[in-house]
Amino acid sequence: VPTRVNPKLIEELESFGSVNVQNCYHCGDCSAICPHSDGIFAFPRKTMRLLQMGLEKRLETLLTPWLCYHCGHCSTECPQQAQPGEIMMSMRRWLIARYDCTGIAGLFYRSATTEWITVALIALLTGAGLLSYGLSHGTIRGPGPFLPDTTVQHVYRGTALAVLLLIMVNSLRMSFFAIKGVGSAPAWQIYVRKLYLLPWHFLSQKRLLQCKKGGEEAAYGTWLIHAGLVFGHAIMFVLVTFFLDQMISDRTGTGPIHILRDLGAVLLLTGITCASYGRLRKKQVRYAYSHHTDLLFLWLLCYIVVTGIFQHALRRSGLAMGANIVYLAHLMGVVPWMLRIPFSKWMHMIYRPLALFLAEVIRETKAAQDRSGKSVRDSGTIAL
Amino acid sequence: MRTGIYFCLEADDNLDIRAVSRYAVGMPGIVDIRWFGIQPRLDAPSIAEMLKRKNVERVVIAGGRPGLYKSAFTRALALAGQDPAEVRLAAFRPLHESFLESMERIKLSIACAAHALPYPLSAVLVESRINPATLIIGGGIAGIQAALEIAEAGQQVYLVERTGTLGGHAAMFGRTFPALECAACILTPKMVAASQHDRIKLLTNSELVQVLGKAGSYRARILKKARYVDEKGCVACGLCSEACPVTVPSAFDAGITTRKAIYLPFQQAVPNSFLVDAANCLYQTNQTCGACARKCPNGCVNLDEKDEVIEIAVGSIVMATGYDVLDVHKIGRYGYGKHPNVLTALEFERLTNDSGPTGGRIVCRTQKFSGSAMPAEWTFNPLGVSPRRIAIIHCVGSRDANHNRYCSQVCCMYSLKFAHLVKEKLPDAVCYEFYIDLRAFGKGYEEFAERIRQEGTFMVRGRSTSVTESGNGLVIRGEDIMSDRLLEFPVDMVLLATGLIPAQGSEELSRILGIACDADGWFTELDHNSNPADMGHKGIYVAGACQTPKDITDTVAQASAVAAGVLRHISSGRSWQVISGIPLKEIEARSKSLQE
Numbered sequence: 001v002p003t004r005v006n007p008k009l010i011e012e013l014e015s016f017g018s019v020n021v022q023n024c025y026h027c028g029d030c031s032a033i034c035p036h037s038d039g040i041f042a043f044p045r046k047t048m049r050l051l052q053m054g055l056e057k058r059l060e061t062l063l064t065p066w067l068c069y070h071c072g073h074c075s076t077e078c079p080q081q082a083q084p085g086e087i088m089m090s091m092r093r094w095l096i097a098r099y100d101c102t103g104i105a106g107l108f109y110r111s112a113t114t115e116w117i118t119v120a121l122i123a124l125l126t127g128a129g130l131l132s133y134g135l136s137h138g139t140i141r142g143p144g145p146f147l148p149d150t151t152v153q154h155v156y157r158g159t160a161l162a163v164l165l166l167i168m169v170n171s172l173r174m175s176f177f178a179i180k181g182v183g184s185a186p187a188w189q190i191y192v193r194k195l196y197l198l199p200w201h202f203l204s205q206k207r208l209l210q211c212k213k214g215g216e217e218a219a220y221g222t223w224l225i226h227a228g229l230v231f232g233h234a235i236m237f238v239l240v241t242f243f244l245d246q247m248i249s250d251r252t253g254t255g256p257i258h259i260l261r262d263l264g265a266v267l268l269l270t271g272i273t274c275a276s277y278g279r280l281r282k283k284q285v286r287y288a289y290s291h292h293t294d295l296l297f298l299w300l301l302c303y304i305v306v307t308g309i310f311q312h313a314l315r316r317s318g319l320a321m322g323a324n325i326v327y328l329a330h331l332m333g334v335v336p337w338m339l340r341i342p343f344s345k346w347m348h349m350i351y352r353p354l355a356l357f358l359a360e361v362i363r364e365t366k367a368a369q370d371r372s373g374k375s376v377r378d379s380g381t382i383a384l
Numbered sequence: 385m386r387t388g389i390y391f392c393l394e395a396d397d398n399l400d401i402r403a404v405s406r407y408a409v410g411m412p413g414i415v416d417i418r419w420f421g422i423q424p425r426l427d428a429p430s431i432a433e434m435l436k437r438k439n440v441e442r443v444v445i446a447g448g449r450p451g452l453y454k455s456a457f458t459r460a461l462a463l464a465g466q467d468p469a470e471v472r473l474a475a476f477r478p479l480h481e482s483f484l485e486s487m488e489r490i491k492l493s494i495a496c497a498a499h500a501l502p503y504p505l506s507a508v509l510v511e512s513r514i515n516p517a518t519l520i521i522g523g524g525i526a527g528i529q530a531a532l533e534i535a536e537a538g539q540q541v542y543l544v545e546r547t548g549t550l551g552g553h554a555a556m557f558g559r560t561f562p563a564l565e566c567a568a569c570i571l572t573p574k575m576v577a578a579s580q581h582d583r584i585k586l587l588t589n590s591e592l593v594q595v596l597g598k599a600g601s602y603r604a605r606i607l608k609k610a611r612y613v614d615e616k617g618c619v620a621c622g623l624c625s626e627a628c629p630v631t632v633p634s635a636f637d638a639g640i641t642t643r644k645a646i647y648l649p650f651q652q653a654v655p656n657s658f659l660v661d662a663a664n665c666l667y668q669t670n671q672t673c674g675a676c677a678r679k680c681p682n683g684c685v686n687l688d689e690k691d692e693v694i695e696i697a698v699g700s701i702v703m704a705t706g707y708d709v710l711d712v713h714k715i716g717r718y719g720y721g722k723h724p725n726v727l728t729a730l731e732f733e734r735l736t737n738d739s740g741p742t743g744g745r746i747v748c749r750t751q752k753f754s755g756s757a758m759p760a761e762w763t764f765n766p767l768g769v770s771p772r773r774i775a776i777i778h779c780v781g782s783r784d785a786n787h788n789r790y791c792s793q794v795c796c797m798y799s800l801k802f803a804h805l806v807k808e809k810l811p812d813a814v815c816y817e818f819y820i821d822l823r824a825f826g827k828g829y830e831e832f833a834e835r836i837r838q839e840g841t842f843m844v845r846g847r848s849t850s851v852t853e854s855g856n857g858l859v860i861r862g863e864d865i866m867s868d869r870l871l872e873f874p875v876d877m878v879l880l881a882t883g884l885i886p887a888q889g890s891e892e893l894s895r896i897l898g899i900a901c902d903a904d905g906w907f908t909e910l911d912h913n914s915n916p917a918d919m920g921h922k923g924i925y926v927a928g929a930c931q932t933p934k935d936i937t938d939t940v941a942q943a944s945a946v947a948a949g950v951l952r953h954i955s956s957g958r959s960w961q962v963i964s965g966i967p968l969k970e971i972e973a974r975s976k977s978l979q980e
Contacts, residue, residue, distance in 0.1 A: 025783075025821070028846030028865050032848065032862045032870060079785055079786060079787075079847075
């Protein structure tokens with residue numbers, strides 16, 4: 001099989017945030033020090049090699065970037081300051097763009113301007129649409145809600161459906177790429193047997209705990225912040241999709257929905273604060289280099305949570321008009337945020353458990369092949 | 385000629401770019417000065433545009449490694465329609481920031497390049513009175529070799545050594561690579577010859593404290609520390625040492641054995657006389673004890689001896705201060721200091737040495753139980769268990785941005801030598817070499833590496849990451865890149881091929897002498913290719929590993945080269961005019977005369 005080499009690959013990856021790929025001289029420290037690197041999924045050194053050789057088709061099939069939680073240990077220990085951790089991060093961005101069938105993700109990653117303009121444009125369109133709808137059905141002065149919950153929920157569910165569709169297509173593409181890299185297709189029984197891994201890793205993020213902070217203690221702090229963000233997101237999505245009316249119409253209630261809503265907001269805000277603090281301070285290795293998409297992600301999320309809380313506060317204090325305006329502003333953030341999901345960093349929430357599941361499937365398949373005496377490696381593999 | 389100066393710096397160049405630019409602007413013919421940043425990526429067509437706009441006819445690339453950018457500029461100059469041969473390089477090694485002189489050198493190298501004058505031709509010789517005596521600092525193999533060469537030629541040499549004996553690191557080695565010759569058999573005769581030579585004055589236990597004067601007539605003040613033992617009278621019977629109550633780690637044995645506060649550095653020490661380690665001697669610290677003085681049958685021990693400062697007049701100075709070994713405690717992941725059987729290269733060198741603590745038997749450190757109250761001690765017992773699996777980790781602290789950027793040059797070869805010694809002494813043992821790149825670059829070295837491979841040593845490409853303890857043994861973890869797998873397996877002993885660093889105090893010396901160190905602290909030669917032993921036309925020369933890590937072969941070669949330089953200096957009766965004193969006009973004139 002002829003191998004295609006992309007000589008511009010490293011330059012291409014630089015727009016995704018990679019640095020110093022060529023510094024790597026393959027001592028193997030990073031792969032051996034990484035708590036997640038193991039057996040056939042040894043990384044990050046091998047990824048660096050593929051990058052240096054420009055083998056983009058092989059890189060496309062890699063699951064290893066998703067097995068990395070970016071503790072930064074490899075980057076600290078790297079004798080060449082090749083920043084393998086940061087390169088795994090940029091590989092994730094590159095893969096998100098590769099998996100994306102529309103090509104929009106790649107545009108966003110390459111150019112901050114494109115991303116900002118698109119987000120602003122969608123926000124304005126949403127604002128204009130909702131405003132004209134609201135004005136034709138009620139009045140912005142209140143006292144009743146200017147935008148009926150059912151309308152908002154329709155808009156939301158429609159957007160969510162489109163997003164979900166894209167996520168599914170992209171996830172299938174990812175699985176297709178990964179399995180293509182194996183050589184022979186795994187038996188369907190293995191998929192079934194390992195399926196539990198998907199929800200398990202999605203909810204627990206257990207592997208993050210294997211990252212050792214400074215080589216000794218487990219990264220509980222990081223795990224807590226991350227778990228907070230995951231559950232904050234999950235709570236908000238469930239509430240908005242199914243309980244939007246209860247969530248906002250009841251002004252004085254203290255039911256379970258309200259407690260969950262407040263909990264979600266607190267979790268999200270805490271996560272945002274910690275991550276922003278880390279990214280601005282740049283003291284941790286994982287936050288030393290921030291891509292523009294990382295910052296937009298944080299700020300947009302922050303904007304949504306803050307306007308959400310603010311509109312709620314206004315509504316409770318009886319300032320109907322103010323509440324309506326802020327609510328509109330809030331939705332102007334939510335819709336672009338939702339539409340951006342399939343093209344953004346956010347997708348690691350899906351890809352990571354999926355990769356862990358697929359990795360386990362591939363591992364099992366290889367082990368089965370090994371047992372039945374077939375060659376472990378496909379003939380095309382060369383030691384890198 | 386319309387000349388453009390372009391700076392392409394390396395990350396570690398400390399350069400006051402403004403000062404240099406201000407100087408360069410003043411030179412005639414300079415039409416363009418530009419700073420391209422650190423390790424720039426150059427695009428020849430756009431540079432060509434730039435050159436065309438300024439109508440540049442000659443390009444000077446200035447920086448740490450200007451040769452890297454030569455091809456781009458050559459192409460650009462050709463594209464701009466000029467003679468592509470007119471690309472000149474002004475190279476300056478990253479220099480220590482504390483040196484004013486280094487700035488002068490940078491300016492000079494740029495001026496020379498701008499006038500197409502080869503840099504080494506820039507200095508001029510002037511008649512001067514030259515003191516024929518030479519001061520050599522450092523009594524290792526480099527210092528001894530240079531001293532013998534100069535003294536044999538009939539000139540006076542003062543050989544100053546900081547420790548109590550000649551020999552330096554070379555005396556600690558058992559065998560040399562690649563021929564596996566006995567190191568002591570090479571060195572010991574030289575040491576004895578140096579000590580007995582009429583024209584070599586040995587000053588052991590001494591340090592240089594001050595230097596006055598200029599090339600050809602230096603006055604050096606040397607602190608001769610008290611030895612507390614009469615060198616002439618001592619017969620090295622060792623009774624004083626037996627009486628001494630203080631026990632400290634032996635530096636000669638790389639800390640794996642102990643010695644007393646009054647000691648003979650090693651059996652073949654030159655001068656073969658005991659000395660007192662003032663920092664640990666009870667008499668020196670709190671005026672008690674004095675057991676050695678009472679015990680000495682010849683009455684040679686005088687614990688009240690005082691340090692003295694002597695002044696000598698010399699014409700040339702040779703730096704041969706050698707190296708130290710990186711402190712591996714800094715690199716926590718190999719567990720050095722925590723696990724008793726993780727050894728540095730020097731420790732293993734002493735262990736395998738036939739005159740070492742086990743008589744050359746390779747054994748694991750074992751715990752000696754000396755009563756329940758005392759903490760158990762880990763020592764090398766000559767009757768102890770031999771390791772069955774030994775791992776050697778290369779590049780420990782070398783080629784590593786977190787420690788030393790440079791390659792320590794000798795580690796690959798001595799690691800291969802260790803593998804051979806292990807195979808020779810323990811035929812059943814398994815030996816693993818964890819390497820990144822195997823640098824066997826000398827005469828017969830590659831063949832030696834090939835031989836070690838054939839002896840059955842496992843060569844693992846991939847520096848291992850960590851050494852941890854499990855049960856009784858050690859577990860080493862690393863990536864085997866050639867066969868694409870992660871390794872984690874038990875070994876009995878781990879040897880760390882520790883990198884070399886400039887000898888302690890070399891920065892102080894460079895300050896005393898006003899000579900340049902590079903960013904890593906190694907002494908800087910005048911020109912790497914054409915003048916590797918001269919330190920700047922000041923009658924100061926550099927030999928051996930204090931310039932950059934070097935093996936014995938290269939050290940001895942350079943020491944001899946230094947001797948040639950010193951002797952030429954003495955017999956010609958002419959000194960180089962100090963470089964920073966050369967005015968720009970002179971450079972122009974010389975450049976013109978060369979072109980004619």
